[in-house]
Every structure is written in structure tokens, then in C-alpha cells.
Amino acid sequence: MSLKKQDDMDHNAWLKSQDLTAIETAFLTTLIWLDKRLRIVDYLELLETMYYRANLQMPKSHTEQYDLDNKFWYWYPLYSLGSLSIIAYLLAAVSGALLGFYYAPSTAGAAAQGDPTAAYDSMVMIMKDVQFGFMLRSIHRWAAQFMVAAVFLHMLRVYFTGAYKEPREVNWILGVVLIALTLLFGFSGYVLPWKQLSFWAAQIGVELALATPIIGEWAAQLLFGGFTLGQATLVRMYILHVFVLPFVVTALIAIHVGIVWVQGIAEPH
């Protein structure tokens, strides 16, 4: 049994038998050429299915059905806070990646206590020398501020409209976890410039960790790289800020939004 050429569909003959314009011929030729290699017809079917699903006549929402729109529209902005925090998160991610090209997480270079370190100097370099760098840092910072504010307000909206009730308890808990991680995101980012305020905020963090019974010293070593602040602290905060938290938070946001997608938006009655 060998690989004989099957009595295949002669697509080119079919193409010739059709009465087609030049554009149609070119399109079909390209399509056939690609389809022979990639079998895109399968994916086209998937796309088609998705297209029809997206364009189905949606069932009337509760709001439409009982004509609550006139009472409801001015709440719309509050319903977009979740997506605002995602947009701000994306903006912070993009500007943060660009900042990461120039930032150096190092405490080297300080001859005496209180001298600028490499991390501090790289921030100064970003703000003074890098083209568009000042704006870049400003955007990153303000995107973070907006994200935290939006996340807090989002939680308040969910609380006061009772949107956490019955089918949505899991998502509420996920949201609480996301808020905690967002705050950790902010805290680790606050430490990175290694200014006075960064240093002493981290100092309070270490003291808090050490005050925790049983796991305290372990947590201090894991998060801050020791009991006193230094190079290890800065690198750990950096890795937390640019590697660990982005993956974890992005994954949790995806699950959070996925659940919302499946369950629909809760409406006040």
C-alpha cells in the first residue's frame, strides 16, 4: 500500500469551468493555495460560527424588558469601572515594559549612606535624559493610580448594587484577592525608585512581616530577602513587580472576566 494520489477534487478544473472575474479568480486561487497547505476551511467554519453567535438577536435584558432604562442609564459609568481598571492595567503594562528597558534594580554606586544608588540614578536618567521618559514614568504612575482607584470604586459598586449575590460569590472572592494583589503591585512599584519614601515604606513592610507569628521571618526572607533592606530587597520587589505579579494578576483578571462573561452583568432590579 503506497501513498497514491487519490482521485482528488480537481479544484483548478472547477475553477476554470466557472465564469469568474479576475478578482474572483485571484481570490479563489489564493484561497485554494492556502487551504491546501493550512486547511483554513476548518478555521473559517469556526470563525463563521463565532460570527453568528456574536450577532445573534440577544435576549432582552431585564432592563430593556421592564423599561428600566430611564432609571438606569446614569449608573452606566459605574458599570464600566471594572473595564476601566483593565484598560489602566494594560496602559501600565505597556508603559512599564518601556520603563523596564532603562531601569536598573541595583543599590550599587552609593559611596556613603544617602548617596544616590544605581536604581535611583536610572530613574533620574529616565526622567531627564530618555526621550519621552518623563512622560512615560508619569503615564505609568497615573495609570497605576487610576487602576487602584477604579478597582476600589468597582468593589463599592458591586457591594451597593448587591451584585455579589447568589451565582456570583466566587467572583466576589476572586475580586477581593485581586484587590489585595493590586495593592501589592502598587507597594512593590513604590519601592523600586529607592527614594527615601520607598525605603521607609519597605522598612514598615519588613517590620510588619516580622511581627507576624510563626511565618513572619520566613515571609520577610521570601518577600524582602532578609531582615534588613538592601540589594536583595530591591531585586525581590523588582521580580515581584515585573514577573510574578503580572502573570498572576493577568491570569486572575482573565478568570474574573471569564466568569462575568458566563454569568452576565448583574442588574439592580
Added chain:
Amino acid sequence: MTDDTTPMTDGGTDDEARTDGGPPATVPPDDETPTWSERKEHSQGLAQLTYQYFERSRREDEDLRTESTYVERDVLGFPTWPHETIRNLAITSFFLGMILLVASILPSHFGDPANPGSTPAIILPDWYLYWSFGLLKLSPINPELAVLGGNIIVSNELYGLIAHGAIFGVITLVPFLNKGNARRPVEEPGWAALGVTGVILAITLAVLAIQNFFPVPLELLFSLVFMLPVAGGVITYAVLKTMREGYMYDLNRRYYMLRPPK
């Protein structure tokens, strides 16, 4: 040893030269894939229970679908796509512009380099952690035990940490404590009052964290931190209770349209 009719390990024979690898050595299991019901019959224990439950829940769905007509169906939420997504994109793109505008007109402050040798007069995190920082300044109400000669049981830092845990714990438990169909604050004045109390408490704790900026005696400030949230909660409760009467007529009308009494 090798003769032409002996099947090779790949399932074919050696009678013709192969360049295509021959037929697959194993039969694809397509036809033998057990059906749903076969799998259910063969399984036991937890797997069987799982299949049984899935069967039940699918039947439940189907019954619901056949019994209810479209118009009377309870709509629990409106669709995320496309309604909500499109509206959100419109509103958030405005906010995206706001972020860029604010970033360009309010550049961020940049302080002195870190100096482990000198503690600054004011240590502060970013604004969104003020409430958390305020919780660490609750040492005046850290209970002292008379038995221990007025010694505190837990350190002030641990006391602050426990306060954090308590707050996050309560917030996490909210969906399990407050059940039912009520959606609007007027329907549950107590829970709305609790929410307002929490919001004001977060603000007053933030003020406690930046107490240096307020020319108020610390004792008074500390009292206000706890009095104001309670006052806010009571006022909210009173206002919502008063509004409730007026709202209930309207709400009842809508509820009856949604779930007609049987």
C-alpha cells in the same frame, strides 16, 4: 526469518517498498470511544456520581428550557458581549484620555535617594494604602491585660495585621452573610449602612495615617475615626428607611412583573 507475509511491527508486510511509513501501527480509537452513557455505566464511585449529577443538571436545564416561555424567563444579567463591552469601551476610552491628560499636566514627585541612616519625619505609602497605614496606628486601643500588669498581649504591629485580616475576612464573607434577591440599597438599609460605614472608616483611617497634616488633637482625631463612620452609617440607615416607603410601591410593581404571584 524475514518472509514477505509476516507482518512487520508497523502492521504491514514487506512485499513492497515503503516510503510513506505504512498504515498506522495502532487502530485509531474513534469507533471505540465510549459514549456518554457507556462511560456512566462503567464508572463507579465518585466518577459515577459525577456523571449522574451532570445528567441531572442537564435534564434540569432542559426542563427549564422547555417549560418556560421566552418572555417570562428570569433574566439574571445582561450579556457581557456585545452590549456591555461596547458601552464600556466607549466610556473607558474617555478615561484613557483622562489618564494621559492627567499624566501630562501633573508629573509625579521625585524625592531624595534612600538613606537608611536618617528616618524622615513623615513616612507614607501611596494614598491607596493610607487606610492600611492607619490600621497600624491603632495602638491606643490595643487591649492591655490587667493580669499582665498592663502589658499588651500582642505587639502593635501584629495588632494592625490582625485588623487587616479581620477586614479582608469580613469583606470576603459578605456574599455568604447577605443572601436573597435584593439589589438596591433601599431594599436593605442595614447592609447599605454597613457599606457606608466601611467607606467612611477607610477615609478616617487614611486621615489617621496622615495625622501630622491635621491640626486636631490626637485624642479627638482618634475618637472621630470611629465616631464618624458610625454616624454616617446611622444617617444612611435613617435616610434609606425613610425613602423605602416611597420606593416599595414601585419596586413591588416591578417584582410582580418579574415574578408574578402564583
